[in-house]
Amino acid sequence: MTRLGATITPEGIRFAAWSSSARRIWVSIFDEQDNREIDRAELQPEGEGMHALFVSGLAAGSLYGFRADGDYAPELGLWFDPDKLLTDPYAVEIDRPYAYHWRLAARRNEGADTAPLMPKTVARALPRAVPVPPPLFRPGGLIYELNVRSFTKLHPDVPDEQRGTLAALAHPAIIAHLKRLGVSAVELMPVTASIDERHLPPLGLSNAWGYNPVTFMALDPRLAPGGLAELRETVATLRQAGIGTILDLVFNHTGESDRLGPTLSLRGLDNQAYYRHQPDGRLVNDTGTGNTVACDHPVVRDMVLDTLRHFVRHAGVDGFRFDLAPVLGRVDGVFDPAAPLLEAIAGDPVLADRVLVAEPWDIGPDGYQLGNFPARFLEWNDRYRDDARRFWRGDVGAVGALATRLAGSSDVFGKAGRPASRTVNFIAAHDGMTLADIVAYERKHNAANGEQNRDGHNDNLSWNNGAEGETDNAAIGKARFEDQCALLATLFGSRGTIMLTAGDEFGRTQKGNNNAYAQDNAITWLDWTGRDQALERYVSALATLRRAVPALSDTHFLTGQSAEASGIPDVAWLTETGMPLAEADWNDPGRHRLVMLLGDAGGGRIAVIINGDRRQCVFTLPAREGFQWQPAVETQAVDLARPMPGRGVNFMIERRTGKGGARKGS
Template sequence: MTQLGATITSEGIRFAAWSSSARRLWVSIFDEQGNRELDRLELASEGNGVHSLFVSGLAAGARYGLRADGDYAPERGLWFDPDKLLTDPYAVEIDRAYAYHWRLAARRNEGADTASLMPKTVTRALPTAPPTLPPLFRPGGLIYELNVRAFTKLHPDVPQEKRGTIAALAHPAIIEHLQRLGVSAVELMPITASIDERHLPPLGLSNAWGYNPVTFMALDPRLAPGGLTELQGTVAALRRAGIGTILDLVFNHTGESDRLGPTLSLRGLDNNAYYRHRPDGGLVNDTGTGNTIACDHPAMREMVLDTLRHFVRQAGVDGFRFDLAPVLGRVDGAFDPEAPLLQAITHDPVLYDRVLIAEPWDIGANGYQLGNFRPPFLEWNDRYRDDVRRFWRGDAGMVGALATRLAGSSDVFNRAGEPASRGVNFIAAHDGMTLADIVAYERKHNAANGEQDRDGHNENLSWNNGVEGETDDAAIVTARFEDQRALLATLFASHGTIMLTAGDEFGRTQKGNNNAYAQDNPTTWLDWTGRDQALERYAWALGALRRAVPALSDTRFLTGEPIEASGVPDVAWLTETGELLDATDWNDTSRHRLVMLFGGEDNRLAVLINGDRRQCVFTLPAREGFRWHPAIETRATDLARPLPGRSVNFMIESRAGDGGARKGSR
């Protein structure tokens, strides 16, 4: 397909857009402030749906929008209206943020021209591309999910003018924090320009997460006032610190929403091609947002690929996380792991080596596809999330499930004989309760979202230690602290890739709100001054241990079979008395204790898990000439002392007199 968007040359600018059903397309040129329309020039058809025009004398910095005309018949999926100014789908920069207004959704001839309400696309020569380097991130590392605005909005060390922006992530204080945790890559929640859902402005709320894009390449000017150069510089700074960058992108829907939504870009250019429709002409809603992108359409498929290539070439990102990823693999409505778009991404010469992470579910028919994507896709593992929460909540009969999750979830990811886990293990993410809220709120508290607590998941597999929400009771506060430590320790002890959401390492809370997408305020802004520094130090120690013990980040499934050459099993599952668990132990629904013993000729690591509320003395198998040491000094204990209830401890075995035994300690 010919190059779309605005192409700047020394003689002028070429504009090109695609529409298979528009009869006429125009480019509207605006003044330097983007307020006054200076000219409206018609594009000529080149065939195959491409319309283009070269405007001589126009230079970089020009502001423009598109307009399209054709049949207007919403019942047939046709929304052409030349009074709607449209953002170029290939825009890489816009001059202001989107703001919802009812006139953007007005029917043809029922509303005035929308140019005054719309951002203008800015023609900009792309910055010099960085050298294309292999991704830093490798499966088995620690992914740190963060909301760019919320992460640094209240950080006292970041200059005020940079707080809440992409540039703030390059600040030395931020990089130091990431390094102390052992972060392998940051995963940035959406940073492309988005629009608020229409019900939010009347409630005085705004979308804080960004999962409601209009187009796919243009960065949100509130997050990246320095544009693509700002992203490029931050990615480079993180890379110099040994930290990769993964972008969370939304290719499943846009902010144009349902039939009552605004006309902003794709809807006004070719609604029937860009979105999926039911046989009766209505929009398919496999996303819960009102529309669903037609990723099996060649024009949309190429746009997705162009977007991914753009961020790799121009910003040097390590890879991508795909929101509601089954949409990308739906062909004629049905999910196909060999879908053309998924195949094209993994075989593209620019993208083939990038990190690819699928959120493997949507709400359409057969939308739950955990384990069904093909390598090299990693997948968010909600089975891990749920089983770990159930175990620590105290549900009966969860020891076997916990062991399976710790060992890499072979029941999910070994279906085709794969040797390694493709799961991304997590306990909490942006969507749902925070780690601290899991142990403090048994039910959601979403009244602030203005939907009478109807939004968000009802079942959170959470608990409150006896009192819902905040409390001054010292015993309950201590219990919640220990529960958070246990959850963090379980995550860092898990085989394969792990993900931690920003702030969970120091007790961030959303006061029980498990769907805080509309809370662009202190509910989601990280409280750096009030963070739990004791919990943070423990997380640092866990990160150091994980880096010091390669077995923890190995993605190969733990099988209990001997490791090649050594003859030592890769893992042994023991009771608290040091005996191998037998069938009776595994089937004992009252069992809440487990030891995971990693094999090794010289050093062994034991993870002691006491999910019972009672303390217990653990016994580990001894070898002549070796002794067991605490692996983390902040949780130091010897085997003669009982392990407190609802806690995890790490012990390293090394040769007696080996001063380097405690490699993971601080």
């Protein structure tokens, strides 16, 4: 297919757009000084839905948009309206952010030309693609999920003009923080241009997360005022520090929403092709946002692949996280792990070594697909999140589920004899309560979102030590600190890839709001000056341990068998007395203690000691001649001869005594 979008040559610009049902398509050219339309030229049909036109005399930096005409019958999925200026689906830059206005959603002949309300596409020559080095991130590493704006908006060391932008991530203070945490890759919540949902402006709110895109390649000017070059330079600086970059991309829906939504791009060019519809013409809503992108359409499939290649070739990113990823694998509405788009992504030469992370659920039929994505994809594991929370909340019968999650969730990812886990373990993510709020709020507190607390999940598997949100009681504060430490230690002591959401390492709170997508304010902005530095030091120590002991991050499933060279089993599950957990122990609904004893091929051992009981307990570990057990985390003061004071997690490492010193790798 001929390249879509704007192709810049020394003589002018070729514009190309695709539509299977538009009768006419124009390109509107705008003055760069006052945004006034100065020319409108009709693209010519070239067959198979392609419309194109070469306009001489134009150069890089020219501003433009498309218009399309054809039948207008919304009840049949036809929305053609030449008064609607449309963003080029292949736009790589827009001149200003999107802002919702009711006229963008006006019916044909009911509203004026929307050009004054719409950003203009900037014709931009892309930098020459260069070979991209292999990703820095490897499965088993630490993914650090962050929102660019909220992460840096209040950082005291970042210059005012950089706060809230991609460039801020390259600041030495930010990089130093990431390195202290042992971050393998940052996962950037959407940085492409998005628009507010129509109900937010009347409430004085705006979308702070960015999960409402219009097109897929153009960056949001508020987050990347320097355009693609800013992303590329930030990625390169992070890479120099040993940190990869994963982009969170939204291909499942767009901000054009339902039948009452605005016409901004795909809807105006070919609504029937770009979005999935019911037989009666209504939009399919497998996303909860009003529309669902037709990822099984060949043109959409090409657009998704072109987007991924674009960010690899021209920004050098390590990989991608796919929001509501089952949509990408739906063929005629049914999820298929062998769907053409999923197979094309996994098999594309440019994407062959990139990191691929799926959020494995949507709200459509059979939308929960955890463990069912192709082998190339890592998957967000909400079973890990829920089982870890249940255990530390004190739910009965949770010890067996926790052990399965600690070991890499073979029940989910061990299908078809696969030897390694594809899990992404996490306790908290952007969507839901923060780590600190999990232990402080039993119920959500979303009144600030303007929906009478109806939005967001009701079952958070959270708890409160004392009155909800209370902060001035020392005993309550100590209990919450210890619970956060326990949750974090569980995460860092789990096999497979782990994910930490920015700020959870120092106790960020959203005051119980578990759906803070509309809070571009102090609710989501990280409080760097008020952070819990003791908790942050603990997380740094956990990260140091995890990097030093490969058995903690290994993705291979545990067998309980001995490696031939060492005679040490890769895992033993023990009671607090040091004895193997018997069937009766696993089935004991009141059991909240266990030890995961990991061995490596070199004969080293590390014990992850978990006491989920409020009562003190003395733990005994099996001894070996010539070795002794020592605390593995510097911030721990552990003496196995003394009771473990209440619930928490300790790490003990077995070291040689006498001349041998510490075993290498231990």
